[in-house]
Amino acid sequence: MAETSQIPRPLRIVLTRKRFMVRFCQHSSKLVVVTSQSAEIPMVQLLNHEGEFAPTKEHQVYEDIIRGLRQEDFLKFYRDMARIRRFDNEATALQRQGQLGLWVPAIGQEAAQIGSGHAVGPNDHIFPSYREHGVAITHGVDLIQMIKMFRGVNHGGWNPHETKFHLYAIVLGTHTLHATGYAMGLRFDGKVGTGIPDNDLAVITYFGDGATAEGDISEAFLFAANHKTPQVFFCQNNQWAISSPVESQLPVPIYRRGEGFGIPGIRVDGNDVLACYAVTKKLMDDARAGLGPALIEAFTYRIGAHTTSDDPSKYRDSEEVEYWKRRDPLTRFETFLRKQGIGQDFFDEVEEAGNKLATEVREATFAMPEPELDAMFDYVYSDPHPVIEEQKAWLKGYEESLGGHTSSDQGDTPNYGGTR
Amino acid sequence: MSNLVELSIAKAINAGLRKSMQDSDRVLVFGEDVARLGGVFRVTEGLLDEFGDQRIFNSPIAESGIIGTAIGLAMRGFRPVAEIQFDGFIYPAFDQIVSQLAKLTNRSAGHLQMPVVIRVPYGGGIGAVEHHSESPEAYFAHTAGLRVISPSNPNDAYWMIQQAINSNDPVLFFEPKRRYWQKGQVNLDGAAMPMHQAVTLRQGTDLTMVAYGPMVVTALEAAEIAQSEGISIEVIDIRSLSPIDFGHIVESVKKTGRMIVTHEAGTFVSISSEIAAKISELCFYFLEAPVIRVGGFDVPYPAAKLEELYLPDADRLMEAVDRVMAY
Numbered sequence: 001m002a003e004t005s006q007i008p009r010p011l012r013i014v015l016t017r018k019r020f021m022v023r024f025c026q027h028s029s030k031l032v033v034v035t036s037q038s039a040e041i042p043m044v045q046l047l048n049h050e051g052e053f054a055p056t057k058e059h060q061v062y063e064d065i066i067r068g069l070r071q072e073d074f075l076k077f078y079r080d081m082a083r084i085r086r087f088d089n090e091a092t093a094l095q096r097q098g099q100l101g102l103w104v105p106a107i108g109q110e111a112a113q114i115g116s117g118h119a120v121g122p123n124d125h126i127f128p129s130y131r132e133h134g135v136a137i138t139h140g141v142d143l144i145q146m147i148k149m150f151r152g153v154n155h156g157g158w159n160p161h162e163t164k165f166h167l168y169a170i171v172l173g174t175h176t177l178h179a180t181g182y183a184m185g186l187r188f189d190g191k192v193g194t195g196i197p198d199n200d201l202a203v204i205t206y207f208g209d210g211a212t213a214e215g216d217i218s219e220a221f222l223f224a225a226n227h228k229t230p231q232v233f234f235c236q237n238n239q240w241a242i243s244s245p246v247e248s249q250l251p252v253p254i255y256r257r258g259e260g261f262g263i264p265g266i267r268v269d270g271n272d273v274l275a276c277y278a279v280t281k282k283l284m285d286d287a288r289a290g291l292g293p294a295l296i297e298a299f300t301y302r303i304g305a306h307t308t309s310d311d312p313s314k315y316r317d318s319e320e321v322e323y324w325k326r327r328d329p330l331t332r333f334e335t336f337l338r339k340q341g342i343g344q345d346f347f348d349e350v351e352e353a354g355n356k357l358a359t360e361v362r363e364a365t366f367a368m369p370e371p372e373l374d375a376m377f378d379y380v381y382s383d384p385h386p387v388i389e390e391q392k393a394w395l396k397g398y399e400e401s402l403g404g405h406t407s408s409d410q411g412d413t414p415n416y417g418g419t420r
Numbered sequence: 421m422s423n424l425v426e427l428s429i430a431k432a433i434n435a436g437l438r439k440s441m442q443d444s445d446r447v448l449v450f451g452e453d454v455a456r457l458g459g460v461f462r463v464t465e466g467l468l469d470e471f472g473d474q475r476i477f478n479s480p481i482a483e484s485g486i487i488g489t490a491i492g493l494a495m496r497g498f499r500p501v502a503e504i505q506f507d508g509f510i511y512p513a514f515d516q517i518v519s520q521l522a523k524l525t526n527r528s529a530g531h532l533q534m535p536v537v538i539r540v541p542y543g544g545g546i547g548a549v550e551h552h553s554e555s556p557e558a559y560f561a562h563t564a565g566l567r568v569i570s571p572s573n574p575n576d577a578y579w580m581i582q583q584a585i586n587s588n589d590p591v592l593f594f595e596p597k598r599r600y601w602q603k604g605q606v607n608l609d610g611a612a613m614p615m616h617q618a619v620t621l622r623q624g625t626d627l628t629m630v631a632y633g634p635m636v637v638t639a640l641e642a643a644e645i646a647q648s649e650g651i652s653i654e655v656i657d658i659r660s661l662s663p664i665d666f667g668h669i670v671e672s673v674k675k676t677g678r679m680i681v682t683h684e685a686g687t688f689v690s691i692s693s694e695i696a697a698k699i700s701e702l703c704f705y706f707l708e709a710p711v712i713r714v715g716g717f718d719v720p721y722p723a724a725k726l727e728e729l730y731l732p733d734a735d736r737l738m739e740a741v742d743r744v745m746a747y
Contacts, residue, residue, distance in 0.1 A: 154529060155523075155526065155527040156527045156528060156529075157527075157528065157529035157531075158528070158531070159528070159531040160495070160528060160532060161531060161532075162531075166495075167532075169520075171515060171519050171520070174488065174515060174516060174519070174520050177484065177485055177487075177488025177489055177491070177492065177516065178488060178489075178491045178492040178495060178520070179492060180485075180488070180489050180492055181488060181489030181490060181492020181493045181494075181495070181496070182492035182493070182495050182496050183492070184489060184492065184493060185492065185493045185495075185496030185497070185498055186496065188448075188498070189496070215484060215512075216484055216485070216488060216515075216516075219480070219482040219484055219485030219488065220485065220488070222480050222482060222485065223479075223480065223482070223485050223489050226480065378526075378529070378530065379525050379526045379528070379529050380525070380526050380564050380565055381525065381565065381567075381589045382525055382530070382533045382534070382589050383587060383588050383589055385589075385663060386616075386663050387663050388564075
């Protein structure tokens with residue numbers, strides 16, 4: 001990108017924060033400083049910051065993919081981005097009001113999630129980390145499932161066979177191996193490279209910049225390369241691993257992480273929904289066709305906190321956040337749509353739909369039944385297990401001895417056997 | 421019906437794996453060096469020629485990756501049998517086993533089943549270097565969501581590996597490596613005993629001796645010595661370490677009133693701790709003496725020149741017998 005000269009002060013702070021990992025390399029016959037954050041690194045961008053569709057010649061293949069879309073696809077992208085933004089804000093509010101134990105906002109990462117999510121086929125499998133609410137809605141996952149999990153009703157509980165969107169993985173990087181194993185299975189099942197319509201499938205797995213430090217991700221790269229799995233590794237580089245800036249942990253840019261394993265990588269502007277869509281679409285198609293795994297680094301920014309328990313003001317400059325707020329993926333895409341002649345009515349309608357969703361989420365949260373007291377014993381094993389049955393029976397007897405309530409749906413007051 | 425053949429434990433596991441792979445083409449075998457070499461103990465020898473490299477293949481030397489991909493394959497509907505080459509190499513996979521494999525059925529509210537078998541050659545007595553002689557079974561028995569079993573003889577090895585593969589839950593299958601070459605009769609047509617059921621291998625009236633895996637032979641040896649001294653020991657092979665067939669042990673202890681539990685692992689917070697606690701709870705009025713545990717010491721598994729001192733042998737068991745009988 002030729003935007004180095006335009007970089008405002010806050011990002012310069014980021015760029016000069018190359019405490020550990022400065023690398024000098026020969027590039028285009030001149031010596032340039034490359035850090036994992038460097039804006040010198042080329043990335044696929046189709047929508048420029050002014051919201052104009054301005055792909056470069058070398059990105060013709062991605063441009064063609066976008067030119068194959070219809071206007072209703074663009075509107076769907078925007079609707080979903082706005083929808084997940086509204087949902088995120090509502091969930092954060094619910095956490096602040098004590099209705100959720102924790103919330104993990106994805107604000108700022110909507111383009112990366114909605115763009116890539118829509119590029120995944122209906123029968124492909126998605127292995128998310130824990131911030132992929134946006135990807136979830138592209139595959140029809142009921143958002144209340146996420147609320148349920150962060151409210152502490154269960155640990156997830158949706159059916160990955162049905163949604164193709166797997167459970168949230170809280171231990172970072174672990175799920176990339178599950179994705180790779182699943183993709184190995186696709187190969188064993190003859191679901192790759194046949195060219196038979198609707199037969200070939202691929203897998204996509206999401207993780208963040210912080211997670212790339214986990215050994216499991218390197219092992220996933222290795223197994224994927226060895227088995228030439230139909231798989232895309234999608235890293236959302238939101239630049240902060242809680243309080244650690246990405247360049248303090250990564251010696252080379254993330255998109256190059258797969259090179260040593262023989263996995264090609266590409267950096268995409270993670271705040272450009274069209275670029276995220278096109279690049280993911282291309283690489284998922286390639287994976288299905290049997291060309292093997294690929295790595296995408298979506299260069300984006302976590303505008304919000306790591307979680308509602310985090311206080312980013314302790315470790316990052318507000319100017320840096322303001323800089324990225326001005327690069328809000330929704331604003332950029334809205335500008336594009338308006339330039340395409342989409343009128344205010346559409347945006348009003350989207351806002352109204354968002355408010356309706358927020359109300360529904362709020363009401364569903366308040367109406368959500370508490371789990372049965374003995375729910376913890378369910379599904380520990382698939383086959384019967386004597387210890388579980390014994391302890392479940394014991395708890396039931398114990399609770400009955402205290403007055404017979406068998407559900408925690410009794411408010412916070414313990415019942416010690418008195419009349420209720 | 422019986423179709424008896426004499427096999428070593430290693431060959432019996434091999435035969436059991438072959439049978440499972442023949443029964444279902446969803447059964448996959450993988451791990452370090454399992455394919456052409458047949459594993460460092462040759463347990464998977466010959467399977468590559470029979471089933472091909474899509475059914476049995478070598479994994480990179482990456483234990484977390486082995487178990488993590490096994491989980492993904494199970495999600496795809498396979499029944500993976502993953503080998504961890506040695507007991508002491510299982511720890512890089514610890515998170516994938518205890519936080520992923522063990523919990524995914526629960527996390528998914530039962531939508532995901534995890535029929536994954538992890539084969540682990542375990543225990544000492546082979547003069548090996550560090551990390552090749554450990555007994556890490558208690559870590560896994562402690563974890564909800566896992567099943568942990570260990571055969572002590574060829575017939576059990578043949579049947580239990582097949583039962584583990586048929587289980588819809590993850591099973592840690594601990595193979596007593598110093599007994600791999602121990603031979604015995606395998607009944608290929610027999611009806612298998614349930615996977616989690618304990619078995620009485622020797623009847624006795626004075627004392628119950630509970631063992632599993634490599635220590636079963638030692639317990640039987642001690643019982644023989646005790647017999648010559650006029651003490652009648654009942655030997656139970658629990659076979660399953662999680663869950664444990666306490667009913668079977670309780671029946672025996674109610675009869676004998678005395679119990680010794682033995683294993684190679686150090687005794688602190690071990691399988692024998694659990695058995696001793698449970699038996700003192702369930703058999704309090706039947707016990708004539710405290711439950712005595714005989715295990716390895718609570719030290720890192722020692723260098724090979726010292727392992728004979730570390731491993732409980734028949735003499736150490738007899739020392740415990742004397743103490744228990746003195747009450």
